């Protein structure tokens with residue numbers, strides 16, 4: 001089916017964005033600096049915890065980059081059923097993923113309908129049943145902002161025990177291009193296992209930790225008939241695509257080819273399988289708020305072979321679908337309680 005066909009154009013799931021600033025938001029069940037909704041914390045399924053004592057004093061929480069608000073929108077009505085949030089770099093990939101999830105969950109759109117963005121102010125957001133699919137842009141600051149707002153969104157929506165995935169692209173080290181990597185560890189460009197942020201002029205460090213049970217569950221969803229490998233390993237999160245990943249092909253470069261190869265070999269020895277640009281903050285913010293989360297990336301290049309990403313459009317599309325297939329399978333089994 002051509003989802004973009006004019007015959008299917010109708011604004012399925014489109015929600016008009018309105019901001020109102022005059023009703024009240026209540027945060028219930030305040031306990032030290034951890035916030036849970038008392039009504040829901042007794043359920044077997046957990047609601048999201050925020051780690052911010054100030055939010056309870058605010059009338060409205062404006063999720064500015066999502067163009068949503070806790071008073072202007074009925075977030076519980078809109079997102080209370082969310083069980084999975086899937087993030088990826090580009091709007092088009094996340095739209096494709098939304099359609100993939102429709103197939104996986106056997107969702108049928110009414111005749112004449114297409115999936116449409118709920119919001120596309122800074123990030124493109126789609127919802128298919130219990131699955132949110134949202135683009136995160138490039139790099140730690142961009143996904144960091146999105147994570148703050150998505151975690152608050154899940155909190156306001158009273159979502160039960162949601163899982164967050166990043167389905168992304170990366171550069172591999174010593175693995176064939178197109179290999180899928182499930183991150184079991186995240187390090188920054190200095191090899192630190194934490195996410196570092198300057199707060200009030202001081203460095204605050206938060207452990208970049210993944211949920212091992214979730215990783216094992218994902219591994220169990222790997223299709224043994226796949227024509228490519230799916231591996232587990234450490235992901236290095238760089239703050240740059242060029243110099244920060246040791247490339248020789250940026251506009252500026254002060255290191256030699258030998259130095260680059262030595263550095264990549266050292267990374268490989270320490271268990272780094274791939275390099276991307278979001279893993280530390282993703283692991284740290286989800287871990288700090290007690291949300292299960294995982295990163296599944298495809299590799300677009302083996303960095304031991306070169307720096308330039310030279311992939312045909314078809315190849316790129318096929319490789320990008322690989323993490324989507326794995327996460328889609330996880331979602332299906334999870335909803336069928338078959339994990």
Ligand code: R2B
Pocket residue numbers: 089137138139168169170241275276277278
């Ligand atoms: C992978 O690809 C992007 C850079 O091209 C970046 O967002 C990442 O993590």
Ligand code: URA
Pocket residue numbers: 169170171172241245275276277300301309
């Ligand atoms: N994304 C990255 O961050 N690095 C690569 O080499 C490829 C994709």
